[in-house]
Amino acid sequence: MVNFxxxxxxxxxxxxxxxxxxxxxxxxxxxxLKVVNGKILFWEDHYFRLMASMRILRMDIPMNFTMEFLEAEILKTLEANNLLQASARVRLNVDRGEGGKYTPASNAKVGYNISVEAHDNPFYTIDPQTSYIVDLYKDYFVAPGLLSGLKSNNKAIQVIGSIYAKENDFDNCLVLNTNKSVIEALNGNLFLVKGTHIKTPPLEDGCLKGIMRKQILELLSKDLNVTAEEASISPFELQKADELFVTNVIKGIMPITKYRKKEFKNDFAQSLITKLNAKLRLV
Structure with missing residues (x-):
């Protein structure tokens, strides 16, 4: 069942x-969204990102689009699909309805739909035996700026980049902006570990304002043994890194095991995912 x-x-x-x-x-x-036993993980962060994105796209936000209303609609959809007491992946889609050409019709109204599917693991885990091989995707580039970081339905680079990765037996690809800085993976944010220093690209470079990215930065800010910064990453830095990992809400942390000729360990990612799961048990 779909919520329309x-x-x-x-x-x-x-x-x-x-x-x-x-x-x-x-x-x-x-x-x-990832939902576990009726709890939407990081729901407040998702909601406020959605509201901010709707404002950037100049959508008229309906009065009933409160955090409580949308949460109830999500849970209603899960219950209708017998997933309320399970681990599930949810997609909440918001559009501007019908009417107009590029300029929306004056009576265009925002609508939403919600679809759900079962997800196999309620916790975030890393299998140390699983390989995760990536390369750069260089056919097309992303323009720097906050508009590129919206989670919109314009995902052409992610689609054709994923096809490219599949054709070349890569598990993922890293995306560049027009300044030739590495900004993210096709399906998540990128973190680079070098010694006790961790970097992730800034939002101004064009990367997604990821919900899991925010959680990881918060965890890093509380770790006195490391320093973290949001700074541009050059392709030349990738092979010098000790670890690289990709983050998103569904998978959590995905350590990159190989980029071109360089193989990476995942010790820091393993320690980080333990802290992430501990945080989830507390909230």
Whole structure:
């Protein structure tokens, strides 16, 4: 069952029309959520990112789009799919409805839909035996700036980059901006570890304002044994790093095991994911 503007419908009955602006122009935003036994992980962060993104896209935010309302709609959808007491992946999609060309029609109204699927692991884990091989994706580049960091439906680079990775037997690829700085992976934020210093690209470089990125930066800020900064990363730094890892809300932390000829360990990532799980048990 899919939640379509508050109504629970079968997938067959919930189809968008060809005039939907999210379909026609990518005029839509989404949040990917992890829910465990009815608890939406980092829900407040997701909600405020969505609201900020809607304002940037100049969407008229409906009065009923409160944090409590959307949470209730998500939980209602999970219950309808028998996933309320399980681990689940949720996609909350918000679009500007129908009407207009590039300029929305004056009566275009924001709508939403929610889809859910089972997820296999309620905890964040790292399998030390799993390889995770990446390379640079250099066919297209991302423009620096906050607009590039929105979680919008305009994901052409992620789609064709993922196809490129699959064709070349990579598990992921790292994305560059037009200044040739490494900004993120195709499906998450990038962290670089060198000794006791950790770097992640700043939002101004064009990377996603990731929810898990925020959690990791908060954990690092409390660790007196390391220093963390948001700073541009050059491709030349990658092979000099001790560790590289990718973060997102669904997987948590994914250590990169190999980039070109350089192989990496994952000791720091392992210690970090232990702290992350401990934090989740406390909130």
């Amino acid at each position: 503007n508050g109504s629970l419908l079968s997938i067959a009955d919930s189809k968008l029309t060809v005039n939907n602006r999210g379909y026609k122009y990518g005029d839509a935003l989404f949040e990917t």
